[in-house]
Amino acid sequence: MSTTRRAILLGSAGLAAAVAIPGVQYASWSMKDFKRDGYSPDLPPAPEGEVAWSNWSGIQRSTPSQIAVPATEADLASALAEARRVRPVGSGHSFTGLVPSEHLIVDASRFSGLVSSDTATGMATFGAGTRIRQAARELDAAGLALLNLPDVDVQTLAGSFSTSTHGTGRMLKPLHAHIEGFRIVTADGTARDVTAASDPDLFSAGQVSLGALGVITQYTLKCVPSYNLKRRVWVEQLDTLLDRVMDLSEQHRNFEFYYFPFTGYAAGISHDIFDGEVTGRVSDEDEDTLAGLKELRDVFGWSSWLRRRIAAGSLPKGQIEESSDAYWKLLATARPTKFNEMEYHIPLENGLACLREIIAALESRNDTFFPMEIRITAPDNAWLSPFNDGPRMSIATHAAVDEPYDYFFSTLEPIHRAHGGRPHWGKLHSLGKEDLIALYPEFQNFLDLRAALDPEGKFLNPHLAHLFGVDFDA
Template identity: 60%
Template sequence: MAVSRRTMLLAGGAVVAGGVAIPTGRHLTWGGRDFTRADYNPDYPDAPAGEESWMNWSGVERATPQAINLPVSEDELSALIAGTNGRVRPFGSGHSFSGLVPSEGMMVDVSRLTGMKSIDAETGVAVFGAGTRLFQMATELAGVGRALPNLPDIDVQTLAGSFSTATHGTGETLTALHDHILGFRMVTANGDILDVTPESDADLFAAGRVSLGALGVMTQYMLRTVPAFNLRRTVWVERIETLMERAEDLAQQHRNFEFYYFPHTGYAAGISHDLHEGPITGKGETEDDSTLEELKALRNTVGWSPWLRRKIIGAALPKGVVEDVSDNSYKLLATTRPIKFNEMEYHLPRANGLKGLREVIAKLEQRKDVFFPMEVRLIAPDDAWLSPFNNGPSMSIAIHAAVDEPYDYFFSDIEPLHRANGGRPHWGKHHSLGRDELAALYPKFGDFMTLRREMDPAGKFLNPHLAKLFGEPFDA
């Protein structure tokens, strides 16, 4: 959703010129604030001699493992895992915000296990290496006239990372990505290579589709695909209250529907995608990054006055339809995000979704420093054991903070609201839940823990975060 910086500044100037009195003291005090959090560090951690250095995309998860290995084959990966008695954690793009990856033992990068291995021309069943990035998978499928039914909004994750954390797109009839898995190959803690399908091992298949990397290291996926298709995307701006009133109807009317709310503005951007036949326009250029810069600049300048901030943005934002384009599905559904952030995302039962959203908006707007848009999406249910969506239709609410700014309020202010509304956290996003809370949310959580212990009795694939999730002792 694009907002011209010139439009923003002109609107702001018009409001100020129109007689708005700005208390000089308050303005100067606010303008002198430093919004950077005290522990922010954009640099990789210093590794002791003989060790490696790693951090995730946002820089909050960091490690200095004894080794980072990049196996070029499944057999090499098997030998690496079988040959160590220490801890092992796999990683891909590092896009998870939670502590799933860090290890002080061995970390293995599966990005060499990549690309389309085969595709059945009749059934459309495709086999990909687990280290394949989403954008590579989508373009390779498009090259043979196929696609996944849906994609998330960011395309840099590996298949293993996406599936293992229940990454999803939006659409009330569309399931998360892992629901398109027909089978997978994995390397176990003792180095065995397993082919897993619902027929070969129903429990391991149900657990392994969303595994958190706790059962073994994935090497290959067999996926159900559909014929390639084009979409028409429409983006429009309207008041958040009217959009929420229409949200249920819009979800039924459109194949994909989501919306972004701009805190302290009263306005939201609705986004719909529908099947498109005929010529395409191409997706055009996006100005999302400049929009974020403008929202941040407005916060920095007049954030001390919620009324003035809302007045300026209300004058600057275009209203009604701001984008109407068509293109191949993967080009419209997923993008690369160059601006980094931290994120908390909870999936609420659909019946509590809008109630929970209103509570989150009210709580967020008690903070004058918030400016990053909130994202709201819809997801259909599936039956994977640790799928956040196996309890029925869900509404996903994601909040963000700039990569260098505080996000502690995610836990103190917002997470309790989600929990009160029956929410389940995205496995790859910030959350504070442990075994007891998760066991109460997931009927199959105990079964997953039992299976994990059977497959990895020594805890080779554990790290501190996973030990907390499963209530296991951990001695690094």
């Protein structure tokens, strides 16, 4: 059985009827410009002899002297030898300033594809520049699978592992936890093969490296046999869903939910192993849902009561989708609408209290409309993994790419931190060295190892210098 999701669209008739409501508030709101000051979708102008680079959302920009795309480790070592500063880049899906450099940016996309696989052991080796979606498809053809996926799969393996990208699942660890070994070219041009047995410290640091230890060219991953999932999506009142969150996270292999601000409703999503005949995934209507929520904000943002009333009458209730397919066709979703994002990982026991405060803070601003995403991840033991001290609830908030996001820092971040939150390394946060030392028992060990591998700071940029508490001379 497959159930359509089109019903989640906000009813145009309800919107049209409510537009007839007169009032000074509506007139004032209808003229509101939501764009943030200084927003431009264009790349920065590059001086002669340099090139322009920006991340996916455009929030991070730089004009490096060169973007190198080496084909071999010898090419990579040569580029490193000639450069004063180097930053590796993946797909550009990080919102923090991990990549920007005025010197050399190294794109490892030519280190791509499945190198080898073994169904008997479950081991598979990939070029580090392989996109997650490509890795999943190539593994599927070989009868293997990744144990989990994030909700976006366009990132490279190196970029996702290096920032502790995760999916959702009470018993499922972040993606980097399945690394069995990697190959890294360090600042002096040396290529090293690293495993937990051969170099336990470098392995534990390199699983989540922030691209600060060198350029990783290859990963060996522990995989599982190919599998299918059944997906269910349903809409219910937020309060009733929150009462069931912990039970749902234990009952389902993968569970997450989205809260729609100013509606009082949330969409739950579960995935479970499925052995029957697959139906195929239902066509994705997320963009239409987002457009409906934006329209509700644009027209009725001046009245939170009216927004809730219209949403209550327009949103469907109960199950809106049931489908089954290969795991890689269900777990990840395309995100064509660009945004900026903050995500903090909260100790599971504090997660719901933090979430309620974040929702209240968001709904103190009438201009918010983007859904919030809430996931749960099992612990691992990488030095810089946000999940290395126990399971955590991840709370992600988003702002349209052209709209203000300063309240992420002024309003939301203090709430996350008060509940013991650790930020996603690739998503917006303001933390520095002293904050991170207090959060991560192994952070100083990471700093010491980084300094030993890269004493001249070749892999530093301003953002990393801030994280590590070191001086940076551009």
